[in-house]
Amino acid sequence: MSLPPAPLSLAPVPVAPRTSALHRTGAFCARHAVWVIAAWLLVLVAAFAGRHAVGATFGDQVTLPGSQATSGADLLARSDPAAGAAGGKVVLHVDSGKVSDHAAALEETLGRLRALPHVTAVAAPVTSSDGATAYTAVSFDRKLKSLGHAYTERLDQATTPAREAGIGVGYGGDLHEIVRAPADDAVAEATGVGAALIVLLLAFGSVAAALMPLLTALVSVGVGLGVVGIVAGTLTFATSAPTLATMIGLGVGIDYALFLITRFRQYLIDGDDPRTAVGRTTAVSGKAVLVAAVTVAVALLSLYACGLTMIGRLGLAATIAVVVTAAAALTLVPAAMGLVGRRVDVLRVRRRPVAESAGDHDGWHRYARLVARYPWRFFTAGFVLVALCAIPLFSMRLGHIDDGADPAGSTTRDAYDWIADAGGPGFGPGVNGPFTLVVDLAHATVSADRVAGRLTGGLTGTHGVARVTPPRTSPDGKVLVTTVVPATGPQSADTGALFATLTDTAVPHALEGTGTRGYLTGSTAGQLEFRDTVTERLPLIIAIVLVCAFLLLAVVFRSLVIPLKAVALNLLTTGASYGVLVAVFQWGWGDGLLGLGEAVPIESYVPMMMFAIVFGLSMDYEIFLLSRIAEEWHATGDNERSVGTGLSLTGRVITCAALIMTAVFLSFTGSPAVVVKMLALGLAVSVVLDATVVRLVLVPSLMFLMGRANWWLPGWLDRRLPRWTV
Structure with missing residues (x-):
């Protein structure tokens, strides 16, 4: 199947109805740009002040x-x-001789431990068969997490006599809840922002256009984190919730702004004045942003259906970030566009500005014609590549990542290794998780x-x-x-x-x-039961997300074939990202690059989280691509022309958006938390595969193959479905 010999022409950009709420919102924000921006900055300050006032708490219980x-x-x-x-182990170790050779230092250390606040008992030391390792069990009168990381300094002061005597000190058992410092992802965030700026400069070709999506995303992420912190004053979120909210918020925030600003520049090129262009952009692309954000939110909130509070609240934290980001995309971004106006191309880094298309004969149009000429070849190649990535999925082993995966040289890793490697009753690997x-x-x-x-x-x-x-x-x-x-x-x-x-x-x-x-x-039993529960309920989450996504796309695009294809391909993308995680973390392929000392199982709740997030994000690209295809389809009724034009108009911006989101996610693989590394790598891989192989190869090739059947919807169903199109 091939396109007509004549080159594809650029579809006329639809004229948005000036009476729509989104059009009025965009026009208002453009007219009152300074006030809207000031209001967002005020909300940002208030959100962080509220977070500090309520005393946000995070825990993994x-x-x-x-x-x-x-x-x-x-x-x-x-x-x-x-x-x-509650309690843990203080582990003592010497490389030569015996711990008992330092009896005075040992007794002083035990005495200081007994004198610590909230310590109720310090057991007699258990010594290994060679005498080189010993540990004492320390009991507390409250949950360890409530003592906070600052309590580590008290532990260090209490064990100073042992260290001064040449004895190594490690903290084992549940003491990691105190000793592990909260993950500092500032470097990761800065790296992600820097990489995003580079991609934006290459994509837009001007400093002003590149900074707008970045700055608006940073403001919205800041507000989102503040709101998450305020909610955390009432609900306890997992410790990884702020990092997850940052990753998702920053990624979708830049993407939403990127799609809006790209359309805005196209309207300017077509001759609109800036305020008119802002209104039309918000009405047309803003609706696609709204539908995309709703899809992501539905996928994330579906995590509550698993019945596990911690998982549901992780989804809630990410949803808060997405909702705030979408609100910023529909108000703050239009205000920024209205304020900058035609100065969007100042400080150019290349001669020609980039909007939605460079013309009828650009590379994306030529690529669209090539896919239309050989749809089976493109579909087969893309399917085989994604399927190969998914193969390791079938050997996935869920579990809990223990202290043995902590960085070498950390006190928790030292305690784990000393107990596991020592001989005698009370020692061995299983003592770390009885x-x-x-x-x-x-x-x-x-x-x-x-x-x-x-x-x-x-x-x-x-x-x-x-x-x-x-x-x-x-x-x-x-x-x-x-x-x-x-x-x-x-x-x-x-x-x-x-x-x-x-x-x-x-x-x-x-x-x-x-x-x-x-x-x-005990901790190990609880983690294993948690793993089994997650495994049992994962199919329910998958079913809920698939049904909701199918119904939403059927309503939006007035078709049964398009949503069926979308959910099938998104399942394929998720399977491929799971496969890469298994290969890297479980099989140990390249784990050294991520700072892991050994192969680890896949953390039990990561697949469930990833499915909701990956499905939501991949639907973003699906909606942005299909909305452009649908615009041309409703105007011409020509499937081949619609698919080719939609692909050529969105290929560049989807690729740029994917590069940005991938850069943001990959930057978080430097986080000290292994679970964050897993989520970051899995999300990065899924975005790369989805935005390139799936969205730019599999989707168009299948739509070329299916022809007018893409838009099939029984008449009786068409009359009953609500009217909501993009």
Whole structure:
């Protein structure tokens, strides 16, 4: 199938109705540009002041009501509060000799630890078989996260005698909640902004046009972060929520402004005065921005359907950033365009300004004709490339990234390695992530001693168990508590398999006929249950997002084929980005470039988050491309001409937008948080594939192949669907 011999002509830019609300909004902002910009700056200051006033809190505590881990923790807290108290390990290590050779320094360190505020107990040190490593368990009277990172200085002061004696000190267990400093992503943000500026300069060819989308995006992201902080005064967001909101807000903020300013420059080139151009731009491209933002927001808010509060709130934080960014795109950007006017091309870095198209014979028109001539070849090549990227997906292993993935030389990594590498009872990889088994004796039909004996005998021989501590009865006699130490580390697949064995067979069989029930609890058990819950509910999230996106696109583009194709290709993009994550993080391909010391599993909630975000962002490009195709289709009814013209008009700006968003996301791979690295790389890969292979190869080739069938919609359905077009 090929286009007519005559070259594609540039579609007439539609005249936006001057009575539309968006047109009036854009025109108003252009007329009162200074006041609108001042109002946004005032909102920015107020948002940060409000964030500071409410005292935003962030934490990664995950609770699953009714789960084994939660039920066991509740039982333990009621019967033996001291056993369920928050705590961690202070690990001591010497390269030569024994820790006990420094007895005076060790005793002084233990005394200082006991004197720390909120410390309730410091256990006697457990020493390795060679004496080179020892650790003491420290208990606290409150959740460690509430103590804040500033408490690390108190720990360092308490352990100073040990350090001065030449003993290495590390902080293990849940002490990472205190010791790990909040991720400082300032360098990543600056890198992303710098890379975006370079791409904008190359795309627009003038300093003024390049700075507008960047500055407006920075203002909107600042307001978004302030609002997230204010909301965090009531709801506790995950620690990665601000970084996620920054990534999404900065990426879509620049993109939305880029699409608006590109259309604005085209109107100026066509002869409109600046204020008229702003009104028309906001009415036409602004509607596409609005639909795109709604699509992203729906995808992100669908995360609440998984029933996991932490995941839903991550989606809420990102949604806040997107909503604020869209509001800025429809008000602040028009104000900036109205203020700059025809001076948008001052300080040029190249001779010819770039708008939507360089003419009927530019490279994008020639490329569109080439795709139309060989649609099967382009579709096959694009599909094979994306499918190859998706292959590693089938070996994805979800899990939790433990302290063993922390940077080498950090106190948490040192503590993890010293415990894992040492020999003797109380040491080994599994000590870094033990299971606490709590047995409810309320309805026991045998004595507690008999239950303890059956537990010890039944669990000791279980494959994957390194050690089972002697069970002990709580002070009130209502529960029995023991610790099951795996032979492998917390993030190992074998530890996950052991958890399933213990919960499904080993513990129930050991307690059979005793009238009791056992619950595995602790951090590792909670993370594994969280992983299983996420895996179980991911299909629900996928189904909700797909159905919502399908319905939205069917209403907007008056077609059943276009939304079906869109959701199928977006699934393909998501699968490819998952595959790249598995290859890099799980298989270890290039993990050294990301500062990882070892291969790690895919963090359990990353695929769910990525699906919602990737789907939302990819729909942005789908809507911007299809809205241009639809404009020409409604004007001419010629599918080939519509697809070719839409591709030529949006190819340049979609490519530039993708480069900007990719640069922003890739800059966050320098974050110290491994989860942020995963999200950043996955999002960057998905944007690159979606904006190039999918949006510029697969979509047009399929639309050329399907012809007029692209726009098929049964008459009865057309009459019932609401009228909302872009």
